[in-house]
Amino acid sequence: MKELLNFRDNADLRYAVKHLRESNLNFHGHVFTDHFRDGRLIHTCDQGGNTFTTEGMAYLLNIIFGTTSKTGSAIFYVGIFKNNVTPAVGDTAAAKLGAAGAYGECQDADYDSPATDKPSYTIATTSTATCTNAASPASFTIAGSITVYGAFLSTSKAKTATDGYLMCAKKFSASRAVIDDDVLSVTYVITATTS
Secondary structure (H helix, E strand, O other), X not given: OHHHHHHHOOHHHHHHHHOHHHHXXXXXXXXXXXXXXXXXXXXXXXEEEOEEOHHHHHHXXXXXXXXXXXXXXXXXXXXXXXXXXXXXXXXXXXXXXXXXXOOOEOOOOOEEEOOOXXXXXXXXXXXXXXXXXXOOOEEEEXXXXXXXXXXXXXXXXXXXXXXXXXXXXXXXXXXXXXXXXXXXEEEXXXXXXXX
């Protein structure tokens, strides 16, 4: 909640939202991956910018400027997916996530750790318009041989969940073929900008 208060207390961002047409407030997400095998880093990649969904942007604005309360102890969770799909602005958690969703969200059979739930998106408190989980990246210990095509942020903790909000998602610029016991680490950087 503290990171949201930074937005509420930022006069430039409040002005930007109120005068969206002339100030052009934008949310940008950037995804980075590190791929480890046998404890050694074998690949690192700047995967590029992601798509913020309308569902996700509305949720953020309702929390920051409305009366909507955040859900749970963590606002967002990081997930990975194995279908070769390109996220779109109209995507929703109900249509894209969970075991049968269009993204092919990775489930218990795909990764061992964390078990049952997606890892939290844990950021350090920021005094800028950028937040990141770089100090605590979301790590997935893989259970089998799959190809991971992308990552996303959502408000639902369970891998099987189709409720909550799909905040943003990114099809990787370079998919990752992973095998049993590989670790795929995902870092998300989110920036609120008026340019």
